Amino acid sequence: MADLKEELSETMYCILLSLRDERHGYGIIQHVAEFTAGHVQLGAGTVYTSLKKLERSGWIDRTRTEDRRHYYALTDRGTRALAEQTQRIERLHTYGRGLS
Amino acid sequence: MTRRTAWFAAFLNPTPAKLENWLERQAAQGWEPRELDDMSAIRMHLHAAKPAKVRYVVDPQQRVDDSYRATYEDAGWHYVGELSSLQVWNRRYKGARPEAFTDNTSRRERDRRLAWTTGVLGALILVGAVVRMAFGIAGAGASSEDWPLEAGLLALIGLPLVAVTVVLTRGSGARESTPL
Secondary structure (H helix, E strand, C coil): CHHHHHCCCHHHHHHHHHCCCCEEHHHHHHHHHHHCCCCCCCCHHHHHHHHHHHHHHCCEEEEEEECCEEEEEECHHHHHHHHHHHHHHHHHHHHHHHHC | CCEEEEECHHHHCCCHHHHHHHHHHHHHCCEECCCECHHHHCEEEEEECCCCCEEEEEEECCCCCHHHHHHHHHCCCEEEEEECCEEEEEEECCCCCCCCCCCHHHHHHHHHHHHHHHHHHHHHHHHHHHHHHHHHHHCCCCCHHHHHHHHHHHHHHHHHHHHHHHHHHHHHHCCCCCCC
């Protein structure tokens, strides 16, 4: 999982944030657009690819399938990874503020 | 004329981005594929339609499930068909051109998925060309005199596939995303 942590992008981070609650692909697209006030617009191909990658890494898990849609949520491992990433971003933000 | 045929469109536009652009130019001129199959890479039927701004997305996916299609359809995409493991989607639009791949990482991975297929196929065909040449030079086999033509044809197919693989790999490498 070291690789995924090193390359965690804005997209991946937003998907992880969104999956603190159970959601399907399009639900994530809508939720991310909502909580970023439209700044992060995810495409269907990007979301599908990212979900597969996060699922393979064990950070998210499929919770159920309904009306052709897979629903996903963070695993314990994903929750820990999200917390670590949030701390890292907060540290970076603090460094930046210290220089401004 | 209500229908025309485009030959070798997928070979002449071998990367997802190039094929998307080509399909979009056809749509702007009033020509659209209604359905696609494996033969469409060689012979694609285009039907007359009202010229329109249509965004096409070419997504190399070997295996897709219902959830894959639902995610695209929920986001407003229309499924056109599968063309040799390339899933093709389109969407009419006004204003900004919609995107299905919205970050560099997923665009790079899309290219790599196709590069994997073209690379393996191209390498196997080139190995076949070399083996045919070796057997031909050694004079083995029933039709040993045909080896230059057969090996040449295999190389003619294999080399472009390898070239496409290099383009896809280099192109994606140049668009590395910056980690958060």
